[in-house]
Amino acid sequence: MEASISIKNLSLSFGALDVLKDLNLDVGRGEFLVLLGSSGCGKSTLLNCIAGLLDVSGGQIFIGGRNVTWEEPSKRGIGMVFQSYALYPQMTVAGNLSFGLKNARVPKPEIEERVARAAKILQIEPLLKRKPAALSGGQRQRAAIGRALVRDADVFLFDEPLSNLDAKLRADLRVEIKQLHQKLSNTMIYVTHDQIEAMTLADRIAIMRGGRILQLASPKEIYNRPASKYVAEFIGSPTMNFFEGEIISGDGLRFVSGGHAFPLEDYAFLDSTFQPAPAWFGIRPEHMVAGDPADTAPVRLQGRVELVEPLGSDTLARVKVDGHLLWVRLDGQASVFPGDDIQVGFDPARANLFDKTTEDRL
């Protein structure tokens, strides 16, 4: 895939504090990349560097094959959408959309044409004459996207654009952003701390922590084969269940924790010549079964239900098994109550093993 954005050995430090460390990243043309991480991981900083709003300390940024490391934000061919919308409060929506074009001395008829087109795509035509204060949150964010749209930019940068909206609106706009991407097929980089946004929107997700990218892969890959324990914990809700123990050989490889032993014949190790070592064993709540289906599962455990969270579509149960608290995702209609004794089971082939010390995937 042809690279639309290339980041080469990028680093950024504020005094002694290194925010980004020797970061490399290639984003393909038309790709939707999501930068995901908890706050302070450097994801917004990276986006600001790409936009040119922060001066980098080292390394290079290429957009569309052009070295833009020292370029002004407006000369980089980007459009940007901010969390707080950042609409100019004293201008109408139309004024907001055309401000950048006027700065670039685009001829007036063309400005009008581009604004009209963007307004049509985003269905904000009736709002063009209004001031931002007279818009709802969703309308404001749509206007903000419009401001990026009129620039005819190759690259769209989104900095947590949906974080200020309520849950329902967030879901609606998420769909709209995805449709927009399918329609325009621009390169988009999207920063969020919301794993649902990341999973639903991304072609690839880059999970960041401490100014580094921990894993860069498709949502499926990240969900199914997290590269480290941190990634495994970060993606998925409720979070993955972990057992602390040891992998031993003899009678095939087995994971031993407390009185339990899980057979690992079907587990796909990264390194087939794996040597026994202490490890973490992780299994997702949705890969566990309970009740009758558990009878046929390769691993079965007895536990007691401590807490039940009915979600309608699913029911989450927290089950205590020998001192471990495990989340199990059950059917929405399942009737389980706190205090029930329950059998839970899972298939170790769907598990994730991580090295005890490095916490990397095994």
Added chain:
Amino acid sequence: MTKTPHLLKNSLKYRAEAGAAGGDVSLRLAEVPSEAARVENGPAGRKPRKVLSRRNIIVYGTLIVVCLYYLLPLYVMIVTSLKGMPEIRIGNIFSPPLEVTFQPWVKAWAEACTGLNCDGLSRGFFNSVRILIPSVILSIVIASVNGYALANWRFKGADTFFTILIVGAFIPYQVMLYPLVIMLREIGLYGSLTGLVIVHTIFGMPILTLLFRNYFASVPQELFKAARVDGAGFWRIYFRIMVPMSLPIFVVAMILQVTGIWNDFLFGVVYTKPDLYPMTVQLNNIVNSTQGVKEYNVNMAATILTGLVPLTVYFISGKLFVRGIAAGAVKG
């Protein structure tokens, strides 16, 4: 009335539950004929408050006393300025004028004598205006650009620069008085209105810059970033984004400067010469130069006239002033 069916439905549901729970259904039915009658004896609704509570007496009493304390001198001034000299000599300073006369006001404005000339406050008034307008405009323009640069364009040494500027606000004027005389003399502006305008502009700089910097810093950074992505430069962001958003703080700065400069006495007397004296200095000279009798009514009228400009500014822009001072967050 439209809500009644809904309420009825609720109460029916309640009855059904009560029945299911096996309680005494007939009794409960009797207790709950309608929603309104459900209120039991005892506290209900809004808590009653006594008008003449101890707290109210203390609060309003204090406020009234303080108001009187501040308003009484003003009352005396106005009343005295409307009396003729014979009436003043009777000595009842609180009594209203028996015979209202505006002669003292006319005299204060146009005829009152200082030791040097006899054209009243009018000369000082126009001098003050000629000092005020350029000083206010110049200081606000420079300080707002300063504050904007310090808040949004983090240049190297910005913090040091800002600290030096703020420290400047704490140096007593007296220390700088004489050095400034020499500096103005060297550039040939000593004794001119231009010189005084420059002095006022410089002395307004620390507090105004602080004011503008803090205001601009409270404008969301993302707005500034968006404007940069939109290709706006230093001046375009300043004029098109920042200034239109900042009317309240400009009003606050204007009020501070208008009152400060209008009320200034020290710089006026030091850096100008007699025929360029501002109104405050002129007032002082009128009040302090006595020929024969001390004309209290003229002095009172002159003092009120001098205070009229800041007073008017307060009344016109008081609301904006409060809004500007209180403005912390700017909603986008």
